[in-house]
Amino acid sequence: MSRVLVSKLDTVPPRVEHSNRSITDKWFGILYALSYVGFLSTGFFLVSKAKAPYSRNENGDRIISEHFTGAVQTCCDNFSGDSVNYHSCRYLEENQGNRRRLTSSNTTTLDGDEGIFDAFLEAPEIIIGIFLTAFATAILWVVALRFFAKPIVILSELSKIGIAIAMGIYQEDTAAKVIFFLIAAGLAGYTYWAWKKIIFASRMIAHSTIAMKENPAILGGSLVVKCLFAGNAALLVFFASRMVNVVELDKEDCYFFSPVYVPRIGIYLGLSYLWTIALLDTVRLSIIANIVGSWHFHPENMPTFIVVFKNILPSFGTLSAASLVTTIAEKLCRMATERSFCDLMCLCVNPFSLLLCIFSSCLNGVVKMLTKFCVILHVFTGNSTIPSAKSVYKILSRHFKGGFVTEVTSRSVLSLASYAFSVGLAMATWAWVDDRFNCNSFISADGTAEAYLILWILVMLFNVYFPVIGIYSMILLNQFLRRVARRQIEDGSTSVNHLWLPAMSGIFVGAICMMFFTFLSKIFLDTIDTLFLCFAIDKDNNVGMSNQEFAELVKEIPTYIEAEVISEDGDAETGKVDVVPVPMPSAPPVIAIVVGATK
Numbered sequence: 306m307s308r309v310l311v312s313k314l315d316t317v318p319p320r321v322e323h324s325n326r327s328i329t330d331k332w333f334g335i336l337y338a339l340s341y342v343g344f345l346s347t348g349f350f351l352v353s354k355a356k357a358p359y360s361r362n363e364n365g366d367r368i369i370s371e372h373f374t375g376a377v378q379t380c381c382d383n384f385s386g387d388s389v390n391y392h393s394c395r396y397l398e399e400n401q402g403n404r405r406r407l408t409s410s411n412t413t414t415l416d417g418d419e420g421i422f423d424a425f426l427e428a429p430e431i432i433i434g435i436f437l438t439a440f441a442t443a444i445l446w447v448v449a450l451r452f453f454a455k456p457i458v459i460l461s462e463l464s465k466i467g468i469a470i471a472m473g474i475y476q477e478d479t480a481a482k483v484i485f486f487l488i489a490a491g492l493a494g495y496t497y498w499a500w501k502k503i504i505f506a507s508r509m510i511a512h513s514t515i516a517m518k519e520n521p522a523i524l525g526g527s528l529v530v531k532c533l534f535a536g537n538a539a540l541l542v543f544f545a546s547r548m549v550n551v552v553e554l555d556k557e558d559c560y561f562f563s564p565v566y567v568p569r570i571g572i573y574l575g576l577s578y579l580w581t582i583a584l585l586d587t588v589r590l591s592i593i594a595n596i597v598g599s600w601h602f603h604p605e606n607m608p609t610f611i612v613v614f615k616n617i618l619p620s621f622g623t624l625s626a627a628s629l630v631t632t633i634a635e636k637l638c639r640m641a642t643e644r645s646f647c648d649l650m651c652l653c654v655n656p657f658s659l660l661l662c663i664f665s666s667c668l669n670g671v672v673k674m675l676t677k678f679c680v681i682l683h684v685f686t687g688n689s690t691i692p693s694a695k696s697v698y699k700i701l702s703r704h705f706k707g708g709f710v711t712e713v714t715s716r717s718v719l720s721l722a723s724y725a726f727s728v729g730l731a732m733a734t735w736a737w738v739d740d741r742f743n744c745n746s747f748i749s750a751d752g753t754a755e756a757y758l759i760l761w762i763l764v765m766l767f768n769v770y771f772p773v774i775g776i777y778s779m780i781l782l783n784q785f786l787r788r789v790a791r792r793q794i795e796d797g798s799t800s801v802n803h804l805w806l807p808a809m810s811g812i813f814v815g816a817i818c819m820m821f822f823t824f825l826s827k828i829f830l831d832t833i834d835t836l837f838l839c840f841a842i843d844k845d846n847n848v849g850m851s852n853q854e855f856a857e858l859v860k861e862i863p864t865y866i867e868a869e870v871i872s873e874d875g876d877a878e879t880g881k882v883d884v885v886p887v888p889m890p891s892a893p894p895v896i897a898i899v900v901g902a903t904k
Contacts, residue, residue, distance in 0.1 A: 315699045316845040321598040322687045323608050323616065329689040330622030337584065337625035344577040347570045348544035355550035358561045359396060369396045373554060373561075380559040393559050413743045417800030420787040421779065421810045422546040428741050432542065432814065435734050439818045440535065442726055443825045447524070450829065451514050458507035458718050465721075466492045505861060506715045512855055513832040516597050522610050526592040527828050534585050534824055538817055541578050545571070545780060549787075560791070568784065575777055579635065582820065583628035586827070587680050591617060591624060593831040594684040601839040616684075623683050626690045627676045634672040635773060677831075681838050697838070704841045705864045716830060723822035727769050731815025735765075738810045744803040761808040768812050772823075775816030779809055 328334075360370045369377045374397075381394035415424075425432045450457055466489050473485030496503065517523050548571060552561040595613050599606065608616075617624070675698070679690065682697040739746050746758075768775030786809075790800040840859050842848075859865055 315696070317682065317686050317696060317700070317842060319602045319839075319842050319846050319848055321595060321602060321608075321685050323599075323606075323612055326616060326619045326687040328619045328622065329683070329687070330626045332622065333626035333629060334622035334624075337580065337621075337629070340577050340580060344574060344581070345540075347573060348540065351544055351551050351567070351570060352547045355547040356552070357550045358393070358552050367396055369393060376554050376556075377559065380554065380556050393554070393561060413745070413803040415742050415744070415803050415806065417793075417802055418787060418790045419802060419806065420549055420783045421806060421813055422542075422549045422783070424738055424742065424806055424810055425542070426546050428738070431734065431737050431741065431810075435730055435737070435814050435818075436535070436539075438733075439726070439730055439821050442730075443531075443822055444528075446722065446726070446822070447825055447828065450510065450826075451517055451524075454511040454514050455507040457722075458510055458715075459503065461718050461722055462496055462503050466496065503718075505858075506718055509715045509833060509858060510718070510829055512858060513829045513836070516600060516832050516836070517828070520596050520600055520607075522613070523593055523596050523828065523832070526596070526610070526613060527589050527825070530585055530589045530592065531825060534582065534821070537578065537581050537585070538821070541574065542817075544574055563784075571780060571784075575780065576632075579773060580628060580632045582824070583632045583635070584625060586631070586824065587624040587628050588617060589824070589827070590677060590680050590831045591620060591684050593828065594681040594835045597832055597835040598681075598685055598839060601836065619687070620683065623690050623693075624680065627680050630676050631673050677834055678838055681835055685838075685842075700838070700841050700845060704844055704866050705862070715833065719826040719829060720823070723819060723826055724770060726822050727772075727815045727819035728766065730818045731765055731769055731811040733811075734814040735807045735811030739807040742803065742807075744807050746804050746807045761805075761812075765808065765812045765815060769815040769819050772816040772819040775812055775819075779813040779816070783809060783813075 356372045357370050358373050359367045362368050373393075377393045377397060381397065419427075469485050469489035469492055473482045473489065548567055549563075551563060551567050553564055554561055592613055595608060595616060599608055675694070678697045678701065679694045682688075682700075683690070683693040686693065686696075688696070735746075738744070768778055786802065786805060790802045793800050836855055837859065840856065860867070
């Protein structure tokens, strides 16, 4: 065991500063405030400009809305030729008996040019019901983990085997049965091989629940932030649903079109939303770090709930800076991943794009984890972003190889559960929209499964797993397919929007639910990461390990460095300094992981 020389300038005292905190990184806070004002301003601008071009008459038929009736009537009267089936003219109430059916299905209630947000506007009970179900499920999941962490972790791993066996039993084709049974056998073998790691993950998550049981304010504060997250998601859906009604009438060809500023505002809303959810992530982390750090270092001096939230105000700039860094990393990773996925779907795999995808994913993980520990140390000390980043790297480098530590098995278990819940809600939304509008998107005319069904399921699995990509992709693809559907109608062809609208609605909702569940499950991961840093700070200050169980858990991580830390003044008993200084690494930090279960 080596002895490490530590200067007081290279570490921090084992406490959380609750008073005399100054405002840090204020310009980043101002930048975010302006960004969110822009989010609200542009969103409500779209709402003010939104005028529904269509409505429904007493027979349930689509007709031109009262706001546009006069303009459409004038345009159609000036049109030379048969205007009964021409563009918007077909929807004039006087032409209802003569216009052609728009869709290829005689049973669907869609008119042919709707998108996913039109469906949500016409059937708001779907989006409201699914989101309420997601919120209730997330709360029950967190409560269950708090009291039954170990059994749930183990059952989560065993459930993968059970699902593969069940799918094999369900298949009628012999080859498909064999494939699923082989998958189940492989999962069982891997579970047996990684059993110790799975148990380690259950112990780690179970230990994080101790802090939650001792400090109920962790759950309370996280739920407050969760409500803000849900409210911001509702705003995004509200703005996006109104965006489809921001249209103008082409007075020559008598059709509705979206002004050029609408898609540009849509892109801005998406980027601003991504920054907001990243900021809410750091706000939740700051609340947990404040409570858990105080409970660990000085349980006799715990902050009140008001003090915890009050300390967020001077830290707002630093939290905004950290969330901006993670937003940029997420954006770059998303761009690389989308490129690789497109290549894969086209069966034209570009090795350079795959390498770029892998590199960007690794870089994204490194940036996020380094930023997380930087935020935790900022909460402890009140220092700004750059000093906190330098200090936390020095502290972790003395006790973990490469200066970085995370526990992937626990993260994998929680991510798997979030993914399973989200895919289930995505399928429920798909089925609900399909039934509500009689789309029959699950079966073809002869009752057999079609290839596009499998394709949509694959697209759903990918986009729910990468929810940020899913939200952006569905918004852009929805706009594109609506234009295609309208062009088909204008050319006299039949629209097939009843085949893609239910699936895309499910994918969009599933992506939001994935972010919803992931946000809440991070309560446990934030607690674990805070305890990691508390452990390292205790070691730097030669504080006795009051919680031996967590100390033993940390020592099981392969990247842990067993070192005796002494101050610059030397050994108090011998007066000698026999140290092995730890050189600063020249390479960037890397993630040190415990290889865990795969999803």
